[in-house]
Amino acid sequence: MIPPGQECPRRLYAEPPLLPILILRLPATRRHDREDSMAANPKPVDPVSTFNKAEQLLQYGHYESAFDLYFEIRNAGRMAPLAYYRMGQILNRRGQVDESLDCHRAAFELDPLLSRSVTENDHPCYDYRYGFVEQTHITHCPLCGQEGRKHSCYNAITKPDFTPGFDPIRLWMHCDACHHIFASNYPTDLGAVLRSHAHDSHLCPRHEVFPALGRILSNIRKRTPGNRLLEIGVGAGEMAAVAKEFLFDVTGVDIRPAYADAVSRTLDIPVCACDFLEFEADAPFDVICMGDVLEHTTEPVRMLLKAISLLSPNGVLWISTPNFESAYSHLMEDDSPLWRACEHLNYFCYRSLKSMLESMGMDVVDYAISRHCLGTMEITAVKRVAS
Ligand SMILES: [Zn+2]
Ligand SMILES: [Zn+2]
Structure with a gap:
């Protein structure tokens, strides 16, 4: 977090900016907006032009000055939800987490269809309506x-x-x-x-990641002569497909039946559609891959212990997961989209994950930066042989 008042010059060149600027999407002020804003402010303020001015300030990194303008129009009719939305972002940057939370809530309460104002009309969440979820x-x-x-x-x-x-x-x-x-x-x-919602994008394999996955599997191959490989969270099946190409005997697990069925059918491998904590195997595995899985579970410790229990002695565990201490996260700060990944429930760093794995009887033998997921680390660990 950058302390208030110390605006970072990097923001001038930040790519992408805090959020795409919202100017131009807003039609000219309607009469009632002007009346609303006059009721809240002693001098007449045009909420739309004030908002646009604030957006420009924000784009150039002057977010403290922008904040004052958003604050000025926080009661200005249809501009109010957007003003609260922006104040929520700026307060978070200042480290005022409670206030940020209040502003983000206020934005949705004032306009449950806020998404239409902050996303393009071809965005998958454009028509999202905010409401109670258990x-x-x-x-x-x-x-x-x-x-x-x-x-x-x-x-x-x-x-x-x-x-x-x-x-x-x-x-x-x-x-x-x-x-x-x-x-x-x-x-x-x-x-x-999770079971009821499969992302279309995750049903389409990303062919461009094959070379990076090939390098990972080639390194794993050097560490074990064994052939039995389990992939937890097969997704679109890229890792499983490349593992098959490397002649591994591949088994998969995925909580989403849509992913499990598609990968099982296309690759002709067994993929169990279940929560990994309920998965059963009749023999240990030489390799277990958990690519972008651990951050999605409410029980990361149980999941790791179970994976390790399914590994043969000297078996290889390969994990990829976002690292909040990665170079990418440090330099992106709050612009990193990883903070906004709604299905991510854990955000690890290398030191905490490494010490946890070591306490579970694993030797961490390699650390790498993912070649295909920005801000993600790749850890390879080998199961110690009980002496
Ligand atoms: Zn993830
Ligand atoms: Zn803790």
């Missing part, structure tokens, strides 16, 4: 059980992979004891929400 709220760290403190707050609705059933307002917590970041809220019936 949520579980947690305050304690899912890794070590210590109480967390509020870390940051984001509105996730602008991210194209937003999943209905999640609350678009994400409050992140930080655990000072083990240095882990976790979501304070998630759908109470998380499994049902």
